[in-house]
Amino acid sequence: MAFFKLVKMTSTGARIGMGMVLITMLSAVLAPVIAPYEEAEVVADVWLPSGEGHILGTDQLGRDLFTRMLYGARNTIAIALLITFLAFLVGVIGGLLAANVGGWVDMLLSRIVDVFMAFPALILSLMVLSIVGSSIPVLIMVIALLDSTKVYRLARALAMDIEVMEFVEAARLSGEGIWWIIIKEVLPNAMPALIAEFGLRFCFIFLFISALSFLGLGIQPPTADWGSMVRENAGAISFDIMTPLWPAGAIAFLTIGINLIVDWFLHRSSQIRAQ
Amino acid sequence: MTPLSQMVTKRLTAGVLTIAVVSIIIFIGVEALPGDPATAILGQQATPENLAALRKELKLDLPPHVRYFSWLSDVAHGDLGRSLTNQRPVAEMIGWRFWNTLFLAAAAAAVAVPLAIMLGMLAALYHDSWLDRLLSISSLSAISFPEFFVGYILIAVFAVKIGILPGVASIHPGMTLSQKLVSIILPTITLMLVVLAHMMRMTRAAIIGILTSPYIEMAKLKGIRQGRIIYHHAIPNALAPIINVVIMDLAWLVVGVVVVEVVFVYPGLGQLLVDAVSKRDLPVVQASGLIFACTYILLNLTADVLAILTNPKLRSAVR
Numbered sequence: 001m002a003f004f005k006l007v008k009m010t011s012t013g014a015r016i017g018m019g020m021v022l023i024t025m026l027s028a029v030l031a032p033v034i035a036p037y038e039e040a041e042v043v044a045d046v047w048l049p050s051g052e053g054h055i056l057g058t059d060q061l062g063r064d065l066f067t068r069m070l071y072g073a074r075n076t077i078a079i080a081l082l083i084t085f086l087a088f089l090v091g092v093i094g095g096l097l098a099a100n101v102g103g104w105v106d107m108l109l110s111r112i113v114d115v116f117m118a119f120p121a122l123i124l125s126l127m128v129l130s131i132v133g134s135s136i137p138v139l140i141m142v143i144a145l146l147d148s149t150k151v152y153r154l155a156r157a158l159a160m161d162i163e164v165m166e167f168v169e170a171a172r173l174s175g176e177g178i179w180w181i182i183i184k185e186v187l188p189n190a191m192p193a194l195i196a197e198f199g200l201r202f203c204f205i206f207l208f209i210s211a212l213s214f215l216g217l218g219i220q221p222p223t224a225d226w227g228s229m230v231r232e233n234a235g236a237i238s239f240d241i242m243t244p245l246w247p248a249g250a251i252a253f254l255t256i257g258i259n260l261i262v263d264w265f266l267h268r269s270s271q272i273r274a275q
Numbered sequence: 276m277t278p279l280s281q282m283v284t285k286r287l288t289a290g291v292l293t294i295a296v297v298s299i300i301i302f303i304g305v306e307a308l309p310g311d312p313a314t315a316i317l318g319q320q321a322t323p324e325n326l327a328a329l330r331k332e333l334k335l336d337l338p339p340h341v342r343y344f345s346w347l348s349d350v351a352h353g354d355l356g357r358s359l360t361n362q363r364p365v366a367e368m369i370g371w372r373f374w375n376t377l378f379l380a381a382a383a384a385a386v387a388v389p390l391a392i393m394l395g396m397l398a399a400l401y402h403d404s405w406l407d408r409l410l411s412i413s414s415l416s417a418i419s420f421p422e423f424f425v426g427y428i429l430i431a432v433f434a435v436k437i438g439i440l441p442g443v444a445s446i447h448p449g450m451t452l453s454q455k456l457v458s459i460i461l462p463t464i465t466l467m468l469v470v471l472a473h474m475m476r477m478t479r480a481a482i483i484g485i486l487t488s489p490y491i492e493m494a495k496l497k498g499i500r501q502g503r504i505i506y507h508h509a510i511p512n513a514l515a516p517i518i519n520v521v522i523m524d525l526a527w528l529v530v531g532v533v534v535v536e537v538v539f540v541y542p543g544l545g546q547l548l549v550d551a552v553s554k555r556d557l558p559v560v561q562a563s564g565l566i567f568a569c570t571y572i573l574l575n576l577t578a579d580v581l582a583i584l585t586n587p588k589l590r591s592a593v594r
Contacts, residue, residue, distance in 0.1 A: 203419065
């Protein structure tokens with residue numbers, strides 16, 4: 001199978017990364033099946049240690065931490081993935097269009113992107129959230145739009161390089177439309193770099209949402225989410241109870257996994273280019 | 276005008292323009308409140324008297340462009356308005372918190388910059404050795420860690436288990452410098468680890484890029500000693516990209532400080548901004564957002580200008 005062939009080609013680091021991502025993804029998908037309790041069900045006393053029917057103990061309201069972790073994976077990853085897809089949709093279409101049409105379209109889009117990139121993303125989103133209030137649709141829109149600027153830069157730069165190749169010129173001379181050229185000629189050639197960027201972008205977005213939730217301005221309770229779980233349980237640490245380290249560690253676990261894969265992928269594609 | 280000063284002027288103009296646009300965006304933020312901002316801000320407490328008072332406070336009786344310029348001139352004169360929650364002047368609330376934030380960021384930078392450059396050089400010189408692999412794996416992990424994970428681990432180990440360092444970085448004007456430094460040890464380490472990894476990786480990449488370039492190859496073939504190659508040929512040329520990375524990371528550090536301040540309950544500007552956002556205290560959000568954004572833009576501007584100034588090709592054009 002193609003998948004096993006791919007795994008054979010990878011380095012040890014990338015394989016560990018794949019394992020880490022797979023474990024997280026499986027627990028996200030299977031959360032309702034594996035979880036021993038309901039997402040927001042209060043089952044026992046507050047901040048119980050692990051053991052006795054609660055593998056990771058309980059949280060600040062007496063909910064089962066393991067259950068919350070599983071549902072947290074589900075919610076946080078789903079939202080981060082959705083944002084990454086939206087950011088890529090807007091960024092790639094914008095970038096490829098700017099490179100192909102050029103002229104004032106390119107000029108206008110690029111200047112808008114310049115302004116947004118000059119502004120620190122965390123500060124800008126905090127300001128937007130303070131004005132419109134934090135809700136999941138707002139979060140998705142704001143972060144997707146902010147991150148699409150970075151995707152736009154990459155997609156435009158890639159397309160500019162592909163633009164000048166003979167096969168694009170040939171397609172243009174044979175009278176193909178702009179969308180045909182973008183989809184059939186430019187996009188497939190920009191794909192490897194875009195895939196690596198997708199992994200990295202997902203990591204950034206995932207960490208970003210977690211940071212916002214940790215600050216109390218992201219995903220709101222009672223929805224389980226790793227960032228807000230750290231925030232809610234932070235007080236436990238001064239009583240020598242390690243509850244907040246579980247969700248915080250889970251965030252690190254997933255991002256390390258993805259970074260290991262992306263690192264290998266970038267290394268490999270740079271080697272291919274060098275040959 | 277020489278090409279060098281032309282480029283610097285161009286970049287400076289772009290920077291000033293960016294700050295102008297950013298200030299307009301921040302100003303429009305409040306304008307964009309759905310409906311009447313005064314009603315939206317007051318919510319349940321919107322009595323006619325309150326509304327009228329707030330409208331006057333926000334200068335809502337004037338047209339937008341007049342309001343923008345009057346806001347801008349107020350800001351330039353150090354008047355940042357009054358907080359909506361406790362009616363205190365924003366400038367007074369921000370004042371010492373801003374210095375606290377700078378103090379923390381400066382402490383982190385003072386440790387991170389020399390350490391990152393040293394480790395980056397070591398990794399580059401001995402690249403593909405076990406030292407390089409170790410540094411590469413640990414820096415990759417450090418980049419993937421959220422700041423609060425590092426922060427709480429440090430608190431759990433040094434403040435709770437061993438109990439030698441304070442877990443809450445409280446700081447007040449009466450403290451001596453050494454007392455202040457002790458209380459910010461843990462947040463400084465947290466902040467430092469986050470930028471250290473990135474700075475180190477970029478330094479390594481810059482030096483490896485130069486060590487593989489043809490003129491270094493030439494120097495080696497001529498039989499010049501390794502040490503002389505590094506100090507006389509590699510470092511002068513690696514300096515420009517490294518300075519650029521360092522300053523860009525400092526800009527990032529100023530923003531990254533927000534989460535770290537919340538973890539350690541440190542009385543800085545980031546903590547204030549987060550509080551203000553959750554209370555929707557717009558004048559405070561506006562002012563602290565503006566300060567953060569301007570610091571970030573100015574540092575990036577400095578990085579770009581230094582990159583232009585240290586570019587050897589442009590230097591020779593001037594001569």
